[in-house]
Amino acid sequence: MSLQKCFADLHVHVGSDWLGNPVKITGSKSLTITAILEEASRRKGLDIVGVIDAHVPAVQEELVHLIKEGGAEELKDGGIRFEETVLILGSEIEIYDAACNGPIHVLCYFPSLAKMEAFTEWLSYKMTNINLSSQRFYGTGRELQEYVHSHGGWFIPAHVFTPFKSMYGKGVRSSLREVFHPDIIDGIELGLSSDSDMADQIEELHEYPFVTNSDAHSAIRLAREYQLVEVKEPTFLEFGKALRQSDGRGIRKNFGMNPKLGKYHRTVCAACFHPGSPDDKSCEACGSRKMVKGVADRIEELSTSDSTVPARPDYIYQVPLDYLPGVGKKTYEKILDAFGTEMSIIHEASFEEMIEIIPKNVAASILAMRAGELTIAEGGGGVYGKVQPKLS
Missing domain, CATH: 3.20.20.140 (Metal-dependent hydrolases)
Structure with missing residues (x-):
């Protein structure tokens, strides 16, 4: 079968x-x-x-x-x-x-x-x-x-x-x-x-x-x-x-x-978004008591596993196409018109095919995403992280 x-x-x-x-x-x-x-x-x-x-x-x-x-x-x-x-x-x-x-x-x-x-x-x-x-x-x-x-x-x-x-x-x-x-x-x-x-x-x-x-x-x-x-x-x-x-x-x-792209990844102040510690009662930058505990810090608190973890499917880091530097609405629509669907672009389109439609730096970003090589600025406190453009 x-x-x-x-x-x-x-x-x-x-x-x-x-x-x-x-x-x-x-x-x-x-x-x-x-x-x-x-x-x-x-x-x-x-x-x-x-x-x-x-x-x-x-x-x-x-x-x-x-x-x-x-x-x-x-x-x-x-x-x-x-x-x-x-x-x-x-x-x-x-x-x-x-x-x-x-x-x-x-x-x-x-x-x-x-x-x-x-x-x-x-x-x-x-x-x-x-x-x-x-x-x-x-x-x-x-x-x-x-x-x-x-x-x-x-x-x-x-x-x-x-x-x-x-x-x-x-x-x-x-x-x-x-x-x-x-x-x-x-x-x-x-x-x-x-x-x-x-x-x-x-x-x-x-x-x-x-x-x-x-x-x-x-x-x-x-x-x-x-x-x-x-x-x-x-x-x-x-x-x-x-x-x-x-x-x-x-x-x-x-x-x-x-x-790191998640909007609750790390503990930050919800008022001014200054990073903090999970033990902080107030923000050292602005004094606000609205500290939002990040997911990474919460998991560390709950961590109980000393045993061997089970075999898992690969977890592959990706982002939506419009998260990539240089992919605005016009570029996004142009890629879709050429390749049909996001899944086709993300998983199938070759570099040579892409550069016939979009700039080389955008095609390179898509390949970097496939390889898990994007540079990320961490998110927290309700604000998403961001993909950083590669320095030339």
Whole structure:
């Protein structure tokens, strides 16, 4: 049996429903579910995209309309095919029970519209506003886990190290077991400020696969992080096998930004962005007490692993094309026009092909990105890091 390699990003937000009503308040208003599918298929080159606001009734209505009009089709093994991309239906939910000591975001995925519609019905009794993204769930983490798994879904804690609304940020202080049942977790989403080596400093994470997703709030941010999976075909069933590494399927590579680019990588003052120490109570530069503990410092606090870390897929540092010096909107569009999709440019285009379209320094930056040789200025305190131009 032959397997195929697929690029997948499982964390994309809907900005608005098809009636123009907001879904993710901080998301782009133009980012409807149809717009996401068009971007993923036609410009990004993603084989699988997970939309985590599919619990919203109006989003489901738009999908039903798209299917009835022949623009998409549900697959028997789960997922919805649109052109070259398969949609996985997901929902981001905020847990805040007595055990949490702070809000935690989690991702719940289901194989079909019928399963997601049933989830919406169930959530409507446990959530104040079912029409918005990332809303508070009035129940326990274990209760949510048990519902998802008993209905054939996946349960994945989201961006687990970010200082806000995550399992190890202001959520669980020392162990995921304080909130979740460890046997009902299908994967761990690393988030933009960490990588596999950083996460594996925590021994209890060794048993879980790591996923790398964009958490995109706008079209341009799709696939800023993603993974390469090997499956028979891009479906919910097959991706589930990849998470479990069963029947030869698996996650083969994680592609993500260098953690230094993450906006919460290091501890800094939120008022003036002066770097600090995780033990600082106030900023030595401006005196503000608004110190934001960085992910790297938080992981060091939580580090428990003295054992051998598991074999992991390669974690390959990449950035979106528009992060590269010299890639403005015109250059970006020119590259897409020439090569079709971002995945084609990032993974396939040769230097000789690129310099026929773009300046040599931009082509060289793309090659440097492939080789992991970009120079990075660290981010922190809510400000992203930056790719530095190479000195000539």
